[in-house]
Amino acid sequence: MRPRIEIRRVSKTYASDHGPVVALRDTDLEVKQGEFVSIVGPSGCGKSTLLYIVGGFLAAEGDVFVDGVRVTGPGTDRGVVFQEYALFPWLTVHDNIGYGLERQNVSPTEREKIIGGLIDVIGLAGFEKRYPRELSGGMKQRVAIARTLACDPAILLLDEPFGALDAQTREIMQDELLRIWLETRKTVLLVTHDVTEAVYLSNRICVMSARPGQIIEQFTVELDRTRPREELVLSAAFNEIRNQVWLSVRRQAIAAGRQNANAS
Amino acid sequence: MHLKMGGTSTIRWIGRVAPLLLFGALWQFVCSAHVVDTEFLPTPAMVVAAMGDLLSGGEIAGNIFITLFRAGAGLILGSLCGVWIGLMMARSDKFKAYVTPIVGGTYSLPKSALIPLFALWFGIGNLTAIAAVFLACLLPMIVNTYHGVVTTPKVLIWSAEALGTTDRELLSRIFLRNALPDILTGLRIALGFSFVLAISAEMIASTNGVGKLIFMYGENGTYAYMFAAIACVVIVAFLADRLVLLVTGRLLTWHESAGAAYERRVS
Amino acid sequence: MRRRNRLSQAPWRSIASIIFLLLAWETAARAHLAPPLFLPPFSVVSVQLWQSIADGTLAIDLALSLARAFCGLALGVTAGILLGLLMARVRVVEWLLDPLVALGFPSPKIAFIPIFVLWFGIESLSKILLVAFACIFPVIIGTYSAARSVSRLFLWSAMSLGSNRKSMFLHVILPACYPRIFTTFRIAVPVGLITTFTAEMVAGGGGMGATLIYSQRFFESPTVFAYIVVMLCVGLLLDFAMLRFQSHYLRWAEG
Numbered sequence: 173m174r175p176r177i178e179i180r181r182v183s184k185t186y187a188s189d190h191g192p193v194v195a196l197r198d199t200d201l202e203v204k205q206g207e208f209v210s211i212v213g214p215s216g217c218g219k220s221t222l223l224y225i226v227g228g229f230l231a232a233e234g235d236v237f238v239d240g241v242r243v244t245g246p247g248t249d250r251g252v253v254f255q256e257y258a259l260f261p262w263l264t265v266h267d268n269i270g271y272g273l274e275r276q277n278v279s280p281t282e283r284e285k286i287i288g289g290l291i292d293v294i295g296l297a298g299f300e301k302r303y304p305r306e307l308s309g310g311m312k313q314r315v316a317i318a319r320t321l322a323c324d325p326a327i328l329l330l331d332e333p334f335g336a337l338d339a340q341t342r343e344i345m346q347d348e349l350l351r352i353w354l355e356t357r358k359t360v361l362l363v364t365h366d367v368t369e370a371v372y373l374s375n376r377i378c379v380m381s382a383r384p385g386q387i388i389e390q391f392t393v394e395l396d397r398t399r400p401r402e403e404l405v406l407s408a409a410f411n412e413i414r415n416q417v418w419l420s421v422r423r424q425a426i427a428a429g430r431q432n433a434n435a436s
Numbered sequence: 437m438h439l440k441m442g443g444t445s446t447i448r449w450i451g452r453v454a455p456l457l458l459f460g461a462l463w464q465f466v467c468s469a470h471v472v473d474t475e476f477l478p479t480p481a482m483v484v485a486a487m488g489d490l491l492s493g494g495e496i497a498g499n500i501f502i503t504l505f506r507a508g509a510g511l512i513l514g515s516l517c518g519v520w521i522g523l524m525m526a527r528s529d530k531f532k533a534y535v536t537p538i539v540g541g542t543y544s545l546p547k548s549a550l551i552p553l554f555a556l557w558f559g560i561g562n563l564t565a566i567a568a569v570f571l572a573c574l575l576p577m578i579v580n581t582y583h584g585v586v587t588t589p590k591v592l593i594w595s596a597e598a599l600g601t602t603d604r605e606l607l608s609r610i611f612l613r614n615a616l617p618d619i620l621t622g623l624r625i626a627l628g629f630s631f632v633l634a635i636s637a638e639m640i641a642s643t644n645g646v647g648k649l650i651f652m653y654g655e656n657g658t659y660a661y662m663f664a665a666i667a668c669v670v671i672v673a674f675l676a677d678r679l680v681l682l683v684t685g686r687l688l689t690w691h692e693s694a695g696a697a698y699e700r701r702v703s
Numbered sequence: 704m705r706r707r708n709r710l711s712q713a714p715w716r717s718i719a720s721i722i723f724l725l726l727a728w729e730t731a732a733r734a735h736l737a738p739p740l741f742l743p744p745f746s747v748v749s750v751q752l753w754q755s756i757a758d759g760t761l762a763i764d765l766a767l768s769l770a771r772a773f774c775g776l777a778l779g780v781t782a783g784i785l786l787g788l789l790m791a792r793v794r795v796v797e798w799l800l801d802p803l804v805a806l807g808f809p810s811p812k813i814a815f816i817p818i819f820v821l822w823f824g825i826e827s828l829s830k831i832l833l834v835a836f837a838c839i840f841p842v843i844i845g846t847y848s849a850a851r852s853v854s855r856l857f858l859w860s861a862m863s864l865g866s867n868r869k870s871m872f873l874h875v876i877l878p879a880c881y882p883r884i885f886t887t888f889r890i891a892v893p894v895g896l897i898t899t900f901t902a903e904m905v906a907g908g909g910g911m912g913a914t915l916i917y918s919q920r921f922f923e924s925p926t927v928f929a930y931i932v933v934m935l936c937v938g939l940l941l942d943f944a945m946l947r948f949q950s951h952y953l954r955w956a957e958g
Contacts, residue, residue: 229859246862258856262878262955271874272864303955322866437833455799456806476822489900538724544938549912549931552904552919556927557741630813639816639905640916647814651905653815654817662817670810677809 174240176327177203179237180401182234184221184385196232197384207352208360210370210377211387211416214425219363220331225330226361227252235371235434238327251325253316255334257262259304264314265291271325290318295354310341310346314348321352330362334369343401350397367421371395371414372405379403379420382428389420478660486664496668499646505643506673507630508564510569515626517570517703518577519619523611525578526585540577547572547629552701555641563647565637572633579624584615621683627680631673660683714728737746743925751925752932760914761933768910769937771827772899775834777800778880780891784884787846792872805841812837830899838891845887849880850914874881882956888947896938 179201186307195218202242203209210218224230225237228246230430236243238250258266269290273283291297294314304312315332320328333349334342352361364370368388370377371393379389393413402409452584460480466472467479474482486599490496521539545566588611594612612619638647646669653662725745732744733736733927743751755761790797816833823829841887861875911930918926 227859227863229855229862235956246859248863248865250863253862254856254860258860260857260860260878262881271861273864275861275867275870275874305955319860319864322708325863346758368804444899451798453802456802459803520852530716534720537717537721541935541939544893544933544942545931546893546900546938548897548901548904549915549934552915553927553931556919556922556924577807578916628809628811631809635811636813636901636905639813640901650814650817654821659821666814666818669814674806693927 175202176205176207176239177201177236177296177361178237179222179226180235180237182222182225182232182236184218184225184230196225197386198234199380200277201378201387202361205359205362206357207376208362208374210364210374211249212364212367212370212377212421213379213380213385214382214421214428215365215379216428217382218423219380222385223329223331223361223363226250243282248276248323249325250329251320251323252319252329253313253333253400255279255332256309256312259306259312259319260417264301264303265296265307268304268315269318269322271319276323286322290322293321294348308341309337309391310345312362313337313345317349321356327330328358328360330340330360330364333362335365342366344350344367346349347401348375354397367418368405368414370426371410371417379417379424382424382431391417391420398417439513450703461491468533475659478663482660483663483667486658486660490635490661490664490668496646496649496665499649500551501642503631503634503645503647506565506637507569507634509562510566510634511573511626511630513566514570514573514630515623518574518583518626521574521610522533522581523585523607523615526582526611527607539575542571543575547633548640551637551640552632554637558644564641565634568633568637572629574627576622576629577619580625581615582616584618585611587618588614615686617684620680620687623675624680624684628673629677631669631676633662635669711722711831716918722856740922740924748925748928748932752929755926755929757913759799761930763875763935764909764914765933767827768896768899768903771830771910772834772895774827775831775899775937776838776895778831779835779838779895780842780888782835782890783842783887784846786839786878787843788880790843791954799845804840808840813905814903816902819902820906825842827855827908829906830902830908830910833879834895834898838895841890842884842887844878846884847888849883850876855877882953884947885953889942891950892941892945893938896934896941900934 179199182196182240183193183194184196186195188402196242197219199222201209201222209243211222213219221230225232226236226243227250228243249270260271263271270287273286274369278286287300291300294317296311296314296318299307299311304315312355315337317333326367330349334345337345346369360374362370362374375393377391378387379391381388391413395410395413399407463477463480465512467474467477478486525535525539544545550571551564551568554567558564558567570658592610592614593606596606601609634645635647635650638645639651642648646665650662650665652666728742729745732739732747736742752761781789784797786800790800812833815836816829819833819836824830833954857875858871859881861871866874899910900912900915902909904916905912907913907916911934915927915930918930919926
């Protein structure tokens with residue numbers, strides 16, 4: 173079966189004050205239907221850039237196909253959740269979630285049903301009339317996820333969605349995301365710098381090199397995700413994979429550090 | 437406004453100024469096509485000729501200098517007092533409580549309304565204009581200085597105190613330095629006000645100054661000269677504003693590195 | 704315990720300040736510290752104020768000035784928002800208007816009063832257009848700046864939620880600009896009032912400013928003071944109204 177997302181020889185260069193910067197060079201990646209793939213790597217390696225290219229927000233050289241169709245711009249088939257500051261502050265929680273539904277002219281009754289359902293899924297019943305300004309970081313990200321899920325995209329693109337949250341909230345949100353994914357089995361591409369998070373959530377991890385970014389290593393993760401977090405995270409299997417991935421990222425981070433030292 | 441244009445900076449500069457030439461051409465067209473009587477709208481040529489006349493005659497230079505003197509005096513006095521009051525309001529809650537209603541009140545009052553009152557008190561001359569400019573410049577300086585001082589990060593203050601900075605040093609080295617960008621923004625606003633009030637005062641209650649000059653040309657019907665004088669005012673105001681921006685840019689560059697150097701020493 | 708604290712935090716210092724000033728005014732005037740021409744007692748000013756209200760002159764003047772100011776504001780702010788948005792979206796418009804706005808913004812619009820009087824007479828039209836001219840520049844700049852700095856995360860989120868260009872503008876860019884546009888509006892209102900009053904003082908044609916200057920020329924200082932007090936109150940009320948509007952309709956704005 174054709175992979176859901178195909179990234180072939182994608183390169184991206186952008187201009188900066190110090191000359192052209194090659195963010196990605198000949199990056200290849202395939203994501204199959206229903207997979208949960210994480211991209212990890214040192215800061216500045218281009219993993220977010222790759223995500224934005226798949227989302228259709230940035231143009232690049234190379235080919236990106238989704239379901240066999242070339243990506244030329246953003247679309248409702250690829251939902252995006254950003255790290256923060258992406259909720260529309262002038263809309264209530266209810267209207268934020270319903271934004272995509274309104275744009276697609278879904279009938280009001282249908283809209284209410286979907287919004288109501290999602291509010292329950294994210295556990296924010298009673299907060300429909302609040303504005304993002306009145307919500308905590310965790311709550312805002314819940315709304316962001318719900319807003320994306322409302323349009324029922326086949327693919328979820330997540331750019332460090334929990335990076336701005338404190339450690340405890342982050343763990344709670346990871347469990348939420350895992351729960352949603354186990355239920356809906358959407359294809360997920362997650363960018364994160366938290367290796368533990370990647371191992372906890374995904375069934376495949378791609379390690380990106382220092383700039384210019386390329387996928388250097390891949391790890392398959394086969395863990396029983398029905399086990400509770402306490403058991404899973406403390407198990408030997410989990411930690412073995414985690415250590416391997418961590419080491420791989422660490423090597424890239426050191427290489428990136430040397431790069432920066434040479435550059436300045 | 438940041439238009440990205442290619443080419444050398446001269447070409448870019450010409451590109452930015454070009455619409456003015458288009459505007460001038462449109463102006464000339466409107467006159468030539470007799471859409472409007474040249475009585476009401478002198479041609480660009482007439483205005484430029486009048487401007488040449490004024491500049492060579494020295495009449496406008498003298499009057500502009502008078503206006504600049506009034507605006508400048510009020511601006512400097514108002515800024516110094518404004519910074520001091522803003523600083524005091526930020527450091528002392530008591531002072532702030534006493535002073536706020538007065539400051540708040542003057543915000544709502546159009547300062548040019550005080551010109552007839554000042555004319556009553558001080559007569560027709562420099563003092564009326566300077567007093568009006570002074571009051572107008574006070575408020576933006578007070579508000580901006582207050583905001584700048586009040587938003588000084590606590591960690592900065594605590595670090596400095598832990599290093600044995602005296603209270604007086606705190607004031608100048610920490611608070612005022614931190615408030616500098618806000619103060620300079622306030623200065624730019626106050627500059628605009630100073631021109632407005634100086635010229636208003638001259639139009640209402642004065643015997644000289646460029647405001648009076650424009651008014652007189654209007655009364656006498658020598659409209660080309662009136663337009664020329666106004667054009668001179670626009671240019672002077674524009675240049676003064678650019679000057680403040682330039683100074684701000686320079687000061688803040690030093691401020692950034694000076695502030696950063698201080699922070700490195702502190703942390 | 705809590706009740707007592709709230710009472711002691713009542714703005715008694717601020718009120719004390721005002722009362723002190725009024726008392727100082729009254730005593731200084733009565734003690735003839737300054738000639739009554741320069742400083743009429745507060746009581747006399749109040750009487751004059753009441754008289755002006757009673758015989759309708761204040762009402763007429765105030766209505767005329769406010770009507771001019773508001774018409775000019777409506778015109779200037781609307782045009783300013785439209786032009787600001789247009790400049791932010793269309794490069795050609797930005798290129799055309801940039802030098803005009805750059806020149807116009809710092810220049811004292813008051814200097815243009817004689818031009819407006821020449822073209823439009825001394826009645827209301829010249830005042831309204833002058834006010835529009837004075838207000839349009841800060842509104843253009845504020846709107847332009849807001850429209851250009853709409854976060855790309857908003858735009859990207861909207862695109863992947865199914866927004867086309869038109870709905871992006873109406874439903875994302877415009878609402879994102881509201882707080883900034885309102886702030887420039889708050890700046891424009893006092894500018895509009897000042898311009899109206901000053902234009903009336905310079906060129907006459909009725910209104911608060913004209914009466915103010917006539918009173919000064921005929922040395923009727925109680926009227927001068929009374930009108931200044933009224934202008935002060937009008938300014939305060941308008942600002943209060945705008946704050947209320949902001950705290951309700953723009954309560955979603957961060958920061």
